[in-house]
Amino acid sequence: MNIFTEKHLYFANFLASRFISASKRAERISPETILCVKWDEIGDMASTLHVFSLLRQRYPEAEITVLCKPFVANMLENHPGVNHVITSVEEWKKQYQLVVELRGTWQTLWKSLHWKTMPNYRVDRGWVRFVQRGKQPHETVTNYRIIKPLLSGDERWDRKLYPSVAAEVNAMEWIRKCRREAEEYDLLHMGDIKGIRMAMVHVGARRVLRQWPLTNFAQLAQLLWENQRIWPIWVGVGDEKASVLEVQQLAGLGSAWIGGETVPEDASLLSFYAFMQQCDMFIGNESGPLQLADVAGIPLLGIFGPGVENVFYPLDAKVVKLDGEGKEIIDSVLDDAYLNAKNNKRVVHCYMDCNPCDQVHCVNANRPCIQRISVEGVYGTLLGIL
Secondary structure: OOOOOHHHHHHHHHHHHHHHHOOOOHHHOOOOEEEEEEOOOHHHHHOOHHHHHHHHHHOOOOEEEEEEOHHHHHHHOOOOOOOEEEOOHHHOOOOOOEEEEEEOOHHHHHHHHOOOOOOOEEEEHHHHHHHOOOOOOOHHHHHHHHHHHHOOOOOOOOOOHHHHHHHHHHOOHHHHHHHHHHHHHHHHHOHHHOOOEEEEEEOOOOOHHHOOOHHHHHHHHHHHHHHHOEEEEEEEOHHHHHHHHHHHHHHOOOEEEEOOOOOOOOOOHHHHHHHHOOOOEEEEEOOHHHHHHHHHOOOEEEEEOOOOOOOOOOOOOEEEEEOOOOOEEOOOOOOHHHHOOOOOEEEEEEOOOOOOOOOOOOOOOOOOHHHHOOHHHHHHHHOOOO
16 A cells, blocks of 8 residues: 555655755756656646746747656647657656656656756746645646746736647647548538537546536437537547447437547547547536647537536636536635636536545445536536537
């Protein structure tokens, strides 16, 4: 049994950074090599893209390397703020003058302390999370605050930077190629309904407790088609194929797109992103694809159950917060920017006294919070962005 928790790791990172950076001032360093450690999932990487752009603005001549999990590496392909990507700690063989620990592991912590790979300066997530305890902001803000000491006292936190990164991604030649393949998908699979509005629907999530029932997704798709003439495109990767095909059968309509099998056949996240941009909206659980849809700038609706409020919502989305009976809560604690947002992003979140939880062990196992969100409530919320 591992007695060390994430909080222990945060504290150890804080101590390591204080030891490495002692007696040095962040605004005076001029690193030629930078390593950003982001060992995390798809959505977490999507909420970090602006960090690499800010580092590039601050250190235009620096060589910036990102250490990340292999399956998110191609999200950084041709990113203007990134020179190199490595996908294993074993590839970290040299000393980087600056290490930015956005989210690491015990292994990356030891690398920072090894005499061969110890940086000259280091910033980390641990101290930021400690300062924010009990009032954690949106994840994009947390990531910004990690590098804030490096930005020469620059207080410009501009949320417009987030979509500006999307504009940079959209301009990539690879995206244009994938977009052409996505148009080819339209011709192959849309048939007589070509020209009808499309909703990309992702029914998967990393945790079962985050997954809205497939029957609910099927009923929602039927309502959208019958009343709004919006055709569902059921999407997923290989291990989600069974769910995609099942919900398509339950709904009795829609087209399926399986990463790596359906045109565009490339399984990369950039290909998925390009295909997403062909759709008129995105609907899905709290997951990585929801965060990608936020970067893509298409209308979206996210369905949240056990997740932490605010932290992983799409930026500036209007939140419909429900209690355990599915009734809407007017909560003055939530940021006014989220409650009053008048845009094309919506979140439906069933928030109970047991939230947030570990998303594995449910105290209401017979009726988890995600199952308390009604089809009618989600459909009514969707009408606000149609």
